[in-house]
Each structure stands twice: as C-alpha cells, then as structure tokens.
Amino acid sequence: MALSNIAGQQRAVSFLSRLLRKETVPHAFLFSGMTGGGKLAAAVEFARALNCLSPRDHDGCGLCGSCRKLDEGLHPDVVHVTSDGPGIKLDQIRELVKRFRFRPFEGKFRVVIIHDAHRMLEVAANALLKVLEEPPEANIFILLAVESQMLLPTIVSRCCQVRFQPLDDRIVAQRLVQEEGLSPESAASIARLAEGSIEKARWFSVQDRSEGWKKVVDRLENLDTISILDFFPMVSDWAKGREFVERDLEFIKLWVRDLILFRVAGARYPAHASTQSGAALTFDLNARTRQAAGSIPVEHLFILYQRVELAMQGLKVNANLQMTLEGVCLAIKDFLYGKGNWNSFSKRGQALSF
Numbered sequence: 001m002a003l004s005n006i007a008g009q010q011r012a013v014s015f016l017s018r019l020l021r022k023e024t025v026p027h028a029f030l031f032s033g034m035t036g037g038g039k040l041a042a043a044v045e046f047a048r049a050l051n052c053l054s055p056r057d058h059d060g061c062g063l064c065g066s067c068r069k070l071d072e073g074l075h076p077d078v079v080h081v082t083s084d085g086p087g088i089k090l091d092q093i094r095e096l097v098k099r100f101r102f103r104p105f106e107g108k109f110r111v112v113i114i115h116d117a118h119r120m121l122e123v124a125a126n127a128l129l130k131v132l133e134e135p136p137e138a139n140i141f142i143l144l145a146v147e148s149q150m151l152l153p154t155i156v157s158r159c160c161q162v163r164f165q166p167l168d169d170r171i172v173a174q175r176l177v178q179e180e181g182l183s184p185e186s187a188a189s190i191a192r193l194a195e196g197s198i199e200k201a202r203w204f205s206v207q208d209r210s211e212g213w214k215k216v217v218d219r220l221e222n223l224d225t226i227s228i229l230d231f232f233p234m235v236s237d238w239a240k241g242r243e244f245v246e247r248d249l250e251f252i253k254l255w256v257r258d259l260i261l262f263r264v265a266g267a268r269y270p271a272h273a274s275t276q277s278g279a280a281l282t283f284d285l286n287a288r289t290r291q292a293a294g295s296i297p298v299e300h301l302f303i304l305y306q307r308v309e310l311a312m313q314g315l316k317v318n319a320n321l322q323m324t325l326e327g328v329c330l331a332i333k334d335f336l337y338g339k340g341n342w343n344s345f346s347k348r349g350q351a352l353s354f
C-alpha cells in the first residue's frame with residue numbers, strides 16, 4: 001500500500017502528495033469526512049511516506065525496514081490515540097505529552113494519529129490545544145473526525161484541513177468484490193446502501209444484515225394494509241433489540257430517501273433503471289408504494305424523512321425503542337398510505353367494538 005493507492009480520494013491524496021514533494025509538511029492536520037471513507041488509511045500512508053527509508057516518488061516503498069514495521073503495527077514513531085469508553089481522556093493526552101520529551105526513535109517524524117478526535121473530552125481537547133500551540137519539533141499530528149464543527153474551533157484553526165468525500169458506489173462495490181468475495185450483483189446492491197463508506201458496506205455485507213433489509217421493506221410495505229389489531233404486536237416483535245432497531249432505522253431512512261428520489265427525480269430501481277436523472281433507488285419499491293409516493297405532496301415525504309432522523313437521534317439518547325418505532329411506523333402509515341389522515345387504519349374487518 002502507498003498513499004497513491006488510496007482509491008476514491010484524489011483531491012485529498014494529491015494535496016498530501018504535493019506537500020510531500022515540496023517537503024513542507026504542517027505540524028497538524030485535520031482529516032474530516034465520514035467513517036469508512038479512507039481517512040485512517042490516508043493518515044497511515046502519509047506517515048509511511050514521511051518515514052520511508054527509500055521513498056519512491058516521495059511515497060512509501062512498502063519494502064524498507066520502516067515500511068515493514070508500519071505494516072506489522074510495530075513502528076515506534078507512529079502513535080495511535082483511540083477513544084477509550086466515553087471518549088479520549090485527559091490522561092491519554094498527558095501520556096502522549098511525555099513522549100515529546102524525546103525525539104522520534106527511528107523515523108524523521110513521529111506521527112500521532114488521533115482517531116475520532118470529535119470524541120475528545122473537553123479537558124483533553126484543551127490539553128491537546130496547548131501542544132498544538134507550541135508544537136514539539138519533528139512531531140506531526142493527524143486528527144481524524146467526521147465533521148470539523150464537532151471539534152473546538154481553536155483546535156480546528158491550528159490544523160491544516162483535508163476533506164474526504166464519500167466514496168463512489170463503484171469503488172465501494174469493487175472493494176466488496178475484491179476483499180469480501182461478494183458477487184458483483186450483491187456488491188452493487190450493498191454499495192448503494194453504504195452511502196460512500198466502506199466500513200458501512202462491510203457491516204451490511206454480513207449475511208443476516210443484508211437479509212435484514214428485505215424484512216424491513218416487507219414490514220414497511222405491509223403498513224399499507226395492516227389492521228390496528230396486528231399493528232402493535234408487529235411493532236412490539238420488531239423492537240426486540242436496540243442494535244437491530246438502530247440498524248433498521250438506517251434502512252427506513254434509505255427507503256424514505258428512495259421515495260423522495262422516485263417522487264422528485266423519477267429515479268428507478270437499477271434493474272430497470274432509466275438513467276434520465278442519474279439517480280438510482282436502493283430498494284425495489286412495489287407498485288402500491290410507488291403509487292402512494294406519487295400521489296401525496298412531496299413535502300410530506302420530507303417530513304417523513306425528518307421524522308426518521310429525529311427517531312434515530314432519540315435512540316442515541318436512550319428513547320424507548322417500541323414507542324420510537326411505533327411513531328415512525330404510524331407516520332409512514334398515515335403520511336404515505338393514508339394520504340395524511342391521522343388514523344389510516346382500515347375501518348373494515350376489524351374486531352374492535354366500543
């Protein structure tokens with residue numbers, strides 16, 4: 001591996017390569033972008049190129065002693081800081097600072113890679129800020145974060161920012177074929193779910209997870225005709241575990257996004273895709289759902305999307321699983337299939353009497 005082999009991040013990679021060629025490397029970087037887009041790989045390859053003993057065109061050779069140690073995770077001058085429990089703690093930054101009394105052991109630079117820097121506790125962030133204000137010689141910091149706004153602005157302003165884009169679906173699919181041994185068809189279909197993250201794609205590619213989304217779509221389509229007597233037991237059965245509900249809400253969000261793409265851009269499922277709009281659906285929506293999405297105001301679909309996002313946020317702060325799912329399912333049932341009626345359960349065939 002080398003920096004130049006990182007796929008799908010041409011802008012970030014060519015920026016870093018230019019710095020290596022000019023041999024003017026800032027002391028701190030912030031790599032931002034979604035998890036699974038290549039930030040960590042780029043940080044490691046940048047560290048390799050900086051310390052390689054026989055660089056090729058200013059990139060790592062992959063063969064020298066320094067490159068081999070890096071591959072084995074044994075390079076003494078490439079230091080990873082990862083969050084521990086609630087986040088990166090003050091003690092971890094203090095431990096790091098102790099190292100700065102010494103020069104790098106073997107390499108030209110010590111490269112400190114701070115994973116999930118947005119999960120740094122405030123006291124730790126302030127301690128790191130002091131280091132960045134007076135950077136120790138021959139040390140390079142690479143902070144990895146999803147969004148730069150999630151960090152203290154004073155830290156961000158000390159860093160050279162490098163943005164990583166979501167990966168192209170084709171690159172994600174290609175890697176799933178090469179690295180996970182998936183068939184090109186299932187790789188393509190999972191890549192569409194992964195929203196540009198190889199990590200998310202790998203997560204989806206586990207068999208029971210890809211089966212999971214078919215079950216979710218069945219349940220969503222069934223909301224069209226389900227009776228009130230079946231509705232609550234169905235949701236209660238669904239809300240068995242937090243991990244599954246969180247995963248399924250991801251699917252529901254993508255499904256609602258599909259409804260919007262279908263409604264607004266006329267997007268189709270890839271198997272019969274018209275490339276008119278360039279957008280393709282993740283799910284093969286059934287005829288009833290397509291018809292329902294086509295016959296309601298588009299704003300209702302955006303409200304639905306927002307409802308799902310709010311539900312996902314709610315779960316992160318421990319909202320009740322069953323009530324969250326009920327809220328989302330009722331919203332889909334009423335807005336989509338009930339054309340905005342607050343109670344869209346069929347009046348026919350129900351054994352309720354008052």
Ligand SMILES: [Zn+2]
Pocket residue numbers: 051052053054055060061062063064065066067
């Ligand atoms: Zn090398």
